Amino acid sequence: MQISVSSTLTVYHDGQFWVGLAERVESGRYGVARIVFGAEPSDEEILQFIVSEWEKLTFFGDEPTETSKPARNPKRRAREASKVLRQPAMSTKAQQVLADQREAMKRESVRARSQRRADETEARFERRKLKRRQKHRGH
Template sequence: MQVNSSSTLTILHDGQFWVGICEHEDGGAYEARRIVFGPHEPTDEVVLAFVCEQWGKLGFGANMRPSLSDDREARETELLKRPTKINPKRMQRTIHREIERRGVSTKAQQAIRDGYEAGKSDRRKQGREERLLAEERRYEFRRQKRKEKKRGH
């Protein structure tokens, strides 16, 4: 009986971090692990060091089961169908578009943004009131001037 075994490592950007998808197929049983490399693209040396030092610790074969039952893992395998070689400029544009679409990334930044928005609406309201008061003063000044002209002095 011949048993086919294969392992692959695919590195991709998930919108926020660079992740590696480690897949292992052994005799019809499929397993996958997700490894986060961080916000910067991993160099070849980092990937080689990971494969040499950490691959054996991933625990493939410890609990053989088909892992496509989870939606998250299904999405990860769908990501693997995309081409892995992407033009750096295109990737940068995609990242910026995704950041703009998602908005601010941390809770602290979101709190700062909310405070800024609240201050902006307060400033608009205050500016509107000041404009109305200035307009009212100009109107009163014009009315007073007309009144003095009618007195004839």
């Protein structure tokens, strides 16, 4: 069994912060993670991040994707690499996955908030019920 993994880290300035976009294709599954660096990271800081923090990243999106076989021809690989470098910093696929991630986090937050509110309401009701019971007993 062979597992192929391809990862790309793109660092760009989004107008306010320096952001890293980590894209990973593992066994035909595409995932993306967004890292906010804040100030412009140096090459050493990026390398340190990759060495120490890369395995901790949670990649969002796990839809199958088509992967191209790596070419054995070095000239072709160089052409493909220069083609990738000419592309914009963020792919539309990565943008879509990040948007889906934000929506999922928003839905989870709404669900948690409504659950918390329901729990608080239930707790208030239980406290009132206990208070009424104690008054009724004559305490």
